Amino acid sequence: MAVAGVNVSVEAVLENQIQEVSLDGQEIYVPPLSMSENLTKQAHKIDFYRDETEEKGKPASEGEQDSGEKTLTPFQPSLWPWDSVRNKLKAAFTEVSVLLDVLNIVKEKHYMVLDQVSQGSQDSMESRAESRPGVHMLSKKRSLLSAANILMAGSERLRRSQSQAESTIKSQSDFHIELLKLRQNWRLRKVGSAILGDLSYKSAGSRFLQSGTFEVVKCSGENSIEQEGSAPRMLEVVIPSELEGVAYIQVEVKPVPDAMDLTSAILKMPAGLGQVPTDAYWQQKLEVAQNVLFCKELFAQLAREAVHAKTSSPHLVVGNQIITNVFPGIQLSIVLCHSTGKDKKGGSGPHKLEHNHVLEHSLHQLLREVHYKAINHPPPHPVIGTLGVSKRRRMAGPSGMSRSELQQMMESESLLEQIIKQTRHEVLRLRTMKVLDRLSARLSDPLVACHWSCLNSSLQSVVKVMISSYGYEYRMMSQSFILMIGVGSIKAITKEGRTFCLSFEGQDLEDLVMWQLSQHHTIVAQTLGKMMGWHLLSHSGNCGVGDMETVGTASSIMLAPPGHNRVLSVKSGPSRGMKVCVKSLQKEGLPSLSAVTDPKWKVVGGDFQDIDLDKIDGRNVAAKLELLMATLSKAEPH
Amino acid sequence: MALNFMDVFYRAYLGEPPNDALSKSMANSVVTQAIQGGIAPYQEYLLQGSIVDTSRDVLLHRLQGLCDNAEGMPQKFQDHEMVFMMRGNTPQQIISFRVRHSLHQRQNWVLRYTGQTEIGDKNRQTLVRTCCDVATSDNVVQFLNEMGFRLDNEFIAKGFFFHKGRMRVTVSKIYKILQHDNLDNLEQLTMSHLVELSVVAPVGQEQIGEDMKAFAEQLKPLVQLDKIDHRRLQTF
Numbered sequence: 001m002a003v004a005g006v007n008v009s010v011e012a013v014l015e016n017q018i019q020e021v022s023l024d025g026q027e028i029y030v031p032p033l034s035m036s037e038n039l040t041k042q043a044h045k046i047d048f049y050r051d052e053t054e055e056k057g058k059p060a061s062e063g064e065q066d067s068g069e070k071t072l073t074p075f076q077p078s079l080w081p082w083d084s085v086r087n088k089l090k091a092a093f094t095e096v097s098v099l100l101d102v103l104n105i106v107k108e109k110h111y112m113v114l115d116q117v118s119q120g121s122q123d124s125m126e127s128r129a130e131s132r133p134g135v136h137m138l139s140k141k142r143s144l145l146s147a148a149n150i151l152m153a154g155s156e157r158l159r160r161s162q163s164q165a166e167s168t169i170k171s172q173s174d175f176h177i178e179l180l181k182l183r184q185n186w187r188l189r190k191v192g193s194a195i196l197g198d199l200s201y202k203s204a205g206s207r208f209l210q211s212g213t214f215e216v217v218k219c220s221g222e223n224s225i226e227q228e229g230s231a232p233r234m235l236e237v238v239i240p241s242e243l244e245g246v247a248y249i250q251v252e253v254k255p256v257p258d259a260m261d262l263t264s265a266i267l268k269m270p271a272g273l274g275q276v277p278t279d280a281y282w283q284q285k286l287e288v289a290q291n292v293l294f295c296k297e298l299f300a301q302l303a304r305e306a307v308h309a310k311t312s313s314p315h316l317v318v319g320n321q322i323i324t325n326v327f328p329g330i331q332l333s334i335v336l337c338h339s340t341g342k343d344k345k346g347g348s349g350p351h352k353l354e355h356n357h358v359l360e361h362s363l364h365q366l367l368r369e370v371h372y373k374a375i376n377h378p379p380p381h382p383v384i385g386t387l388g389v390s391k392r393r394r395m396a397g398p399s400g401m402s403r404s405e406l407q408q409m410m411e412s413e414s415l416l417e418q419i420i421k422q423t424r425h426e427v428l429r430l431r432t433m434k435v436l437d438r439l440s441a442r443l444s445d446p447l448v449a450c451h452w453s454c455l456n457s458s459l460q461s462v463v464k465v466m467i468s469s470y471g472y473e474y475r476m477m478s479q480s481f482i483l484m485i486g487v488g489s490i491k492a493i494t495k496e497g498r499t500f501c502l503s504f505e506g507q508d509l510e511d512l513v514m515w516q517l518s519q520h521h522t523i524v525a526q527t528l529g530k531m532m533g534w535h536l537l538s539h540s541g542n543c544g545v546g547d548m549e550t551v552g553t554a555s556s557i558m559l560a561p562p563g564h565n566r567v568l569s570v571k572s573g574p575s576r577g578m579k580v581c582v583k584s585l586q587k588e589g590l591p592s593l594s595a596v597t598d599p600k601w602k603v604v605g606g607d608f609q610d611i612d613l614d615k616i617d618g619r620n621v622a623a624k625l626e627l628l629m630a631t632l633s634k635a636e637p638h
Numbered sequence: 639m640a641l642n643f644m645d646v647f648y649r650a651y652l653g654e655p656p657n658d659a660l661s662k663s664m665a666n667s668v669v670t671q672a673i674q675g676g677i678a679p680y681q682e683y684l685l686q687g688s689i690v691d692t693s694r695d696v697l698l699h700r701l702q703g704l705c706d707n708a709e710g711m712p713q714k715f716q717d718h719e720m721v722f723m724m725r726g727n728t729p730q731q732i733i734s735f736r737v738r739h740s741l742h743q744r745q746n747w748v749l750r751y752t753g754q755t756e757i758g759d760k761n762r763q764t765l766v767r768t769c770c771d772v773a774t775s776d777n778v779v780q781f782l783n784e785m786g787f788r789l790d791n792e793f794i795a796k797g798f799f800f801h802k803g804r805m806r807v808t809v810s811k812i813y814k815i816l817q818h819d820n821l822d823n824l825e826q827l828t829m830s831h832l833v834e835l836s837v838v839a840p841v842g843q844e845q846i847g848e849d850m851k852a853f854a855e856q857l858k859p860l861v862q863l864d865k866i867d868h869r870r871l872q873t874f
Contacts, residue, residue, distance in 0.1 A: 375706040379713040379799045381740035383808055384771060385748050387801060387838075394746060398775040 040081055175218050178235035178282075186286060188216065197237070199290045201297070205374035208297040214239050214286065237282045239289045245340035247292040249299060251359040252333045253326070253423055292338065298367045298415075299336035305416040315416070324420060327504055332423045334363070362422050362458060366415050421487045422458045428504055429461055429485050435506045436465065439513050445469070445620045446479075446520045448513065461485050465513065467520045469622035476527040476622075479520040483509070514574040515552035521572035522557040524622045525629075529559040532629055534568075543571060550575045561633040568632060569608060570625070578621065581608035582632065679841040682752065682769040685854055685863040687833045694809065694831050697860045698798060701807060704856055705800040712798040715810075716741040718821060719795060720779065722787035735787065737778055741794075741821065747774045757867055763847035765865050769838060794824055797831065805853060808834045833861050 016029035033041065105111055179195070182188065187198045200212030215238040299320070306315035306322050316323040320336040377388040385394060396406060413421075433452075440448035446467045453462040463485070468478035484491040490502040492512055502508040519541065526539060537558040546554060554573030560566065567583040583606045611628065618624035689697050702708055719738045725731065739747040753768035783789075797810025811831050813824040835854060837846050854863035 376709070377707070377801060379707075379715060381715060381743040381746045382717040382719075382738040382748050383715045383740075383795070383797075383799050383806075383810075384717075384738055384750055385746065385773065386771065387804060387806060391743065391746075394773055397773045398745075398747070 043082075043085055175234040179216065182216065182235065182237075182282065185283070197286075199239075199243075199286055200293060201290075201371060205371035205376075206297060207374065208293070208300065210242070210293065210296060212240075212243065212290065212293050214289070235282060237285055239285060243289040243292045245292065245338060246288060247295040247336065247338040249295050249360055249363055250335040250337050250355045251363065251419075252335070252355050253359070253427060254331060254333070256325070256329055256331045294364075294367070295336055295338070298363060299334070301367065301370075302334060302363075302416050302419075305414040309414065309416060322416075324416075326420055326423045326427060330427055332359075332420065334419075356426075358426065359419060359423060363415070363419055366418055370415070424487050424504075425459050425461075425485065428488070428490065431504070431506045432463065432483060432485055432490060432509060435509050436463070436513070439510065443517065446517050448517075459487055465516075467517055469520075469524060469620050471620070472524070472622045475531075476524065479516055479523055481512075481516060511551045511574070518552070518572040518574040518578075519555050521578055521621055522555045522570055525557050525559065525568075525570045525625055528622070528626050528629055529568075532633060533562050534629065534633070535560045535562075535564070537567065543573075546571060547573075547576055549573045559629075561629070563633070566632055567608075568629065578613065580611045580613055580625070580628070582611055583608045680769055680771075681839060681841050681843075682767050683837045683839065683846050683850060684755075684765040684767065685763075685835040685850055686765075686866045687854075687857075687861045687863040688828075688830045689809070689833055689861045690830045691811075693860065697809060697831075697833070697857070700857060700860060701798075701800045701809070704853070705802045705807065707801060712800065714742075714797070715799050715808075716794065716796045718792065720792040721790045722779075722782045723790040724785075724787045733787075734790065735782060737774075737782065739776070745776060747776055747778050748772065749774045749778055755868060757865060762844075763851040763865075766847075771838070793827075794821065795832075802853060803849075804837055804839070805850060806834075806836050806838075808832075808836075810834075833857075833863060835863055 016032055018027050019030045020028045022028065179188075182197070187203065188195055189198075190196075195216040197214045197216055198212055199214055200206060200208065200210070202208075202212075217236045217238055219234050219236050299322075302322055303317050306317050306324065309315055313325050320338070322334045324332050326332050378390060380387055380389070380394070381391075390409075393409060395401075396409070401409075436448065436450045440450065446469055449466045449468070451464045451466065453464075456462065461484075463483045464480060465483060466478050466480045469476075479495065481492055481494040484493070488504055490504075490509060492500040492502055492509075494500075494516070500512060502512060522539065526536060528534075529536060537560050539555075539557045541555045542553040543556040544553075546556075552574045554571055554576065556569065556571040559568045559570075561568075565585050567585070569581045569583070570578070571581075572578045585606050613621065613624050616624040616627055618627055698712055702712060707713065717738050717740055719736055721734055721736050723732055723734045726733075736750040736752065737747065738750065749772045751770045755765050755767045756762075758766065792815055794813040794815060795808075795810040796813065797808055800807040800809075809831050812827045814827055815821065816823045816825055835850055837850060839846055857863060
């Protein structure tokens, strides 16, 4: 202790662990730990559990569990160095969270109330509970009420938001679904913000100038049209004013009135017929408007043709009516009826609807055919040939057709001409039908039966007229002829192959039928004679002797029974009727002459005697003739 | 159908007043031009493309939907085309005529002259070439031979025909004729169909190109109709 002031330094010995001693005695130390490594090392030493259990007084069992876990950690050496620290921190965090939750529960008193445990006896507690039932009830009631209010408010809000969303979505989707449906049937295009549609027949081949543009409008929530029993519609179509309302083409075939009243056409506007309700569905509206356009096109076409037509009797176009003569005394009127629905209702009373459906349908068909031909051309062969030219026309050049041939080819019938032809045929057919019906109803002796062919065209039909006697239909061939009804005349073909051209007048046909009826009687006599073995002496279809017939010619037949002792003569004319005579031959009529070699020449001569057919039994001429002939073939001449 | 030239011509020939003012003015202009120029000023606007055989039916359905003759089956055709050439002193002087006749309607023969194809710039939508079609009788081949033309090549085109307005669409397959006399002995050239969109119209109707382009756009994913430069093809 001698020397004072000697500084003794106290410091940690640099005692790093020796890792290796090299052969030359140099020691290689393990490098000292860095700060972080040191921290890790130190942190490992902390025992968090011990502190927790000590501070919070946790039950020992939990601590034991934890220690159990703790013992597990050394078995997971692959975990990263901070793992055990993290685990411990995490466990600590969980504990703190739970503690916080408990504290929250306790503090906010929403869910749980911590109350001081009353120290009083059980009796006093009961008495207190009994003394305050009102308070209990009140508190319960209040809490229930508040809970109910919260629930009600929530449900109300939900309902409101749902209905709002529904309505917006529905209106949106409805419009678009409707638009989709519309697009499936109609042509639409978008111009700017508007949606325009086209209901014209242009895409089907029409060349009518009037446009058929309509607009598609979306109905908003307020002005969407409510309909009874159906959902409000979100889509509406706006149709141009000239296509509004209902239109149709009315065709009438009628006798020419004495005083032609041209104003009748204008007065003929229908009232209250086929009104389109303003709230109709768009499909119906569009269809009706399209029909209006079609009728207008049809009428415009017909009117143009009527004005340009060069015929002997000019067609009359007045306002919305075309009048033309089909036959003398019969006129065809085509009227365009267009009611906009805005006119005053009533006034004209019930509309007389005596119009011709068939011809109206034909007119529609004819225009459709024009449309079809406008876009459907025959394909050119070869394919580079000129488009839209018929096969015949294509051959016109190579085959060197003349000008007149080409001109013939250029000719095409206008709609008006075609419909006039059809009308003529129809009028003629109806006339024929009427004449035949009247005759078959009036005549009973030879029966007149008509067989109308079920297949006919709009310009030709055929009827077969059969004339027969009742009771003899199968035993003898009946007289028959065919009538071919054309456009302006009727062609009649009789059984023997003769053809007659009849005019459109009904009288011609009646005369023909009457003449054929008269012929029927002689043919009956001939057939009966053949069946009974009689000899036909003469038969003349057009007998030139006797009284003149007013119409046609009479026919006659002469028959002899097997014994040749009599001659039966039957003459039948269309207007004079039937005459039956019998001649008895006298055996000794002539003196015997050497010039007469055959005895039959001895029995010529004698007089004819009339026979009153009315006095012979039988229901018709055929039966009477049969009876007469049977009698004559038996009886001996007196 | 647009008023075609032949119609106008026939009307002019017949001395008949044409239906409307348009055709009247057109008839006058066309006929006077024809008289002055000696040949009808006629142009063919053309777009071409091709489609493989397997996809042909899809294209046919599409065309049926787009074109005018939509009802029924697509109209078929089968044509025999012969190309006749006459060479002048220099190789540039080649005159060629195409003779085409239908194998469905055998009496129909058409002699066609087509001019030089103009590709034009980008503004022009289609190929344009002057063209003159003449319907002839069946001895046109003999006539050409006697004039000194020689048969250069021939083929058979089988296919389908459509039209939309005056646009003509053909989907056809080209066949090689193996034996000269036997038109049934054929061999197909490729595994695809030739699609052509063409309009024959008087000169100066450039609007057609736009219409054709618009129509070609409608067929876009199926077939790419385009201006095909034939001269460039020949150099390949």
